[in-house]
Each structure stands twice: as C-alpha cells, then as structure tokens.
Amino acid sequence: MIDRQFKRLALLAATAMVGLTFYVMAQEAAPADFTVATTADYGTYLVTPDGHSLYLYVKDEGGVSACVDACANNWIALLAGDDGVATAGEGVDQSLVGTTTRADGGVQVTYGGHPLYTFKRDTAPGTTRGQKLGGEFFLVSPTAAAIEDKLPEQQADISESDLDALKATGAAVFAANCAVCHGDNGEGRIGPALANNSIVGNTDFIVERVLNGFIEHGMPPFKALDDQQIAGVITFVRTSFGNDYGAVLPEEVSTRR
Ligand code: HEC
Structure with a gap:
C-alpha cells in the first residue's frame, strides 16, 4: 500500500518535471517581445x-x-x-x-x-x-x-534662492550663446522656437542636445560651458517663454557628460 502510494508520488514528480522542462523550453522558444x-x-x-x-x-x-x-x-x-x-x-x-x-x-x-x-x-x-x-x-x-x-518626487530639489541664481546664470548664458539662433524670447530664428516647446521638458534630450549639439542640423555643441552654466541655461529655457518644466541641476548635467 505504502509502496503503491510512493510509486504514484514518484510518477507525479516525474510528470511534473517533464512538464517543467517543456515549460522552460516553451519559454525559450518564444522569448518575450517586451x-x-x-x-x-x-x-x-x-x-x-x-x-x-x-x-x-x-x-x-x-x-x-x-x-x-x-x-x-x-x-x-x-x-x-x-x-x-x-x-x-x-x-x-x-x-x-x-x-x-x-x-x-x-x-x-x-x-x-x-x-x-x-x-x-x-x-x-x-x-x-x-x-x-x-x-x-x-x-x-x-x-x-x-x-x-x-x-513628482523627481522634480529637482532646489531652494528658491539657488533656483534664482541658476536662472540668472542661465539668462546670461542664453543671451550670449543661444539668442542669436533661437531668438531673444525663444521665438526661433535659424534654430527652432524654444517657446512653448514641450521638448525642453525632456531632461535627457535637452542636456544631450546642449552638450553635444546637432552639428549636421546647425546646432553647435556647448560642452565647453561648465555644469552650472549648462544647468542654468536649460533651467532658464525650461522656466521661460511659456515653458514650465522645472530646474535641471548641475549634478544632472555632470552625470550626462
Ligand atoms: C548657430 C545656431 C544655434 C545656436 C547658437 C544654438 N542653437 Fe539650439 N538649435 C539650433 C538648430 C539649427 C537646431 C535644430 C537642430 C535639430 O534639427 O534638432 C537647434 C535645436 C535646439 C534644441 C531642440 C529644439 C527642438 O525643437 O528640437 C534645443 C533645446 C536647443 N537648440 C537649445 C539651445 C540652447 C540652450 C542654446 C544655447 C546654449 C542653443 N540651442 C544654441 C541652432 C542653434
């Protein structure tokens, strides 16, 4: 009796293992698309x-x-x-x-x-x-x-006075380096309008674009500026001209260089 029960258990275990093997194979045959x-x-x-x-x-x-x-x-x-x-x-x-x-x-x-x-x-x-x-x-x-x-918790953690300082740096950098192509008020000239442009809300994109430019399309790189200047100009653009996307901090620029 015990013997029979044991055999049945062993059979069950073996069946389960075969099942598992098939399952694993099936998983390998059809890898997830996403x-x-x-x-x-x-x-x-x-x-x-x-x-x-x-x-x-x-x-x-x-x-x-x-x-x-x-x-x-x-x-x-x-x-x-x-x-x-x-x-x-x-x-x-x-x-x-x-x-x-x-x-x-x-x-x-x-x-x-x-x-x-x-x-x-x-x-x-x-x-x-x-x-x-x-x-x-x-x-x-x-x-x-x-x-x-x-x-929301990923919005930059920055004090009001640091934010003001960052924006002031950024306004000066913008006037000296960007306005010539993007317009004094971000309205666009030979470069696209940055006013009301949701692309500036994309941190990865804008940091990469300002650091490396897109030379084939006429946008020069600004790697030579320091982290504070780049974070400043990006923060300025993101909080001006009808945009409302919050600050990008110098550390965020630094990690993307
Ligand atoms: C010599 C002209 C020139 C200067 C100077 C310049 N840009 Fe540009 N910028 C362009 C052009 C042209 C494009 C379009 C490139 C493309 O096809 O993505 C562009 C694209 C961009 C974009 C992407 C906009 C979009 O809608 O795709 C951003 C953001 C940007 N520039 C920010 C800046 C900032 C910030 C500065 C100053 C630090 C700056 N640019 C200086 C010419 C310039």
Whole structure:
C-alpha cells in the first residue's frame, strides 16, 4: 500500500518535471517581445527585453500605426517574433497584448491597442530620449496609459534662492550663446522656437542636445560651458517663454557628460 502510494508520488514528480522542462523550453522558444522596467524618474514602463524604452504614438488611432515613411525611420516598430504572436514578460497585463499588421507588412506588437515603438536615438538601454518628443510619443505604463510626466518626487530639489541664481546664470548664458539662433524670447530664428516647446521638458534630450549639439542640423555643441552654466541655461529655457518644466541641476548635467 505504502509502496503503491510512493510509486504514484514518484510518477507525479516525474510528470511534473517533464512538464517543467517543456515549460522552460516553451519559454525559450518564444522569448518575450517586451516586458517592464522601473526607474526613479518615470516609475514602471514598458521596455524591450534588453531594456530599450517603448513608446506609444498619440496619432495612432484604432490600433493602427500612423507612423510610416519618415516617422518610421526614427521610431522603430516593435515586431512580434517569427511566430507573429506578441509575447509579454512579467509585469505586463497579458489581456492588453495584441498585434497589428503594418502597411509595410510587419506584425507590430500593440498594448492596450497602442502600437509600440522604440526610438532610434535610445542607443543604450535605459535611456528615454524619445519621451514626450514633439508632444507625440510617450512611455507606456503597465495599464497602457501614456506616461506624461516624471514622478513628482523627481522634480529637482532646489531652494528658491539657488533656483534664482541658476536662472540668472542661465539668462546670461542664453543671451550670449543661444539668442542669436533661437531668438531673444525663444521665438526661433535659424534654430527652432524654444517657446512653448514641450521638448525642453525632456531632461535627457535637452542636456544631450546642449552638450553635444546637432552639428549636421546647425546646432553647435556647448560642452565647453561648465555644469552650472549648462544647468542654468536649460533651467532658464525650461522656466521661460511659456515653458514650465522645472530646474535641471548641475549634478544632472555632470552625470550626462
Ligand atoms: C548657430 C545656431 C544655434 C545656436 C547658437 C544654438 N542653437 Fe539650439 N538649435 C539650433 C538648430 C539649427 C537646431 C535644430 C537642430 C535639430 O534639427 O534638432 C537647434 C535645436 C535646439 C534644441 C531642440 C529644439 C527642438 O525643437 O528640437 C534645443 C533645446 C536647443 N537648440 C537649445 C539651445 C540652447 C540652450 C542654446 C544655447 C546654449 C542653443 N540651442 C544654441 C541652432 C542653434
């Protein structure tokens, strides 16, 4: 009797192990197309398995991608694996996962009906250079909502008087270095308008752009300025000309050099 029970248990255990092996193999055969990451800045949002940020495009309607041609050169559709099935990893609501067939034929992964994209300039995992770009691309929360802003506790921690000093430095740097191309009031000249321009709210983007410029497009690098000057001019732009995005601190510039 005991012997029989033992045999049955052993059989059960063996079955479970075979099951587990199949499960593990199945996992290997269909790696997740996307999963989630958590950062102090944006909380939890969708990323590729290797950590590249995923974005939704506000112009996509009815689950169909409107990002084609030139747009698709910068925003790379997240395609379902060879099986054409979208597979999500841990932390993702499986019931929101789907696919859409692109005009160019690929099967793109959707989440909550939003086709997902990576951004060409997020060359390293963990960067969020595409966040809020043009007010049209946003990181995506696990509930499939666009993440519009940084978490409140990530707004720069700075005293009123330090903020005033930073802005004063920034105003002088702007007048001496930026106004010639972006206009005295950020209205734009040979450079684009910085007034009412949501792109300046994207910390990764603006720090990178001011440090390194975009020489092919006529924006020179400003690496030669010190951290206080760069943080100052960015803070000045972010809190002037109709923009309201708060300070960027010298330490934030320093870590991005
Ligand atoms: C010689 C002209 C020139 C100067 C000087 C200059 N910029 Fe620019 N800037 C440009 C051009 C041209 C672009 C557009 C580049 C591109 O295609 O992204 C640009 C883009 C930008 C952008 C991105 C705007 C957007 O909508 O994409 C920001 C932010 C910016 N500049 C900030 C500054 C700041 C701050 C300074 C001063 C420290 C500065 N620029 C000095 C020419 C200039």
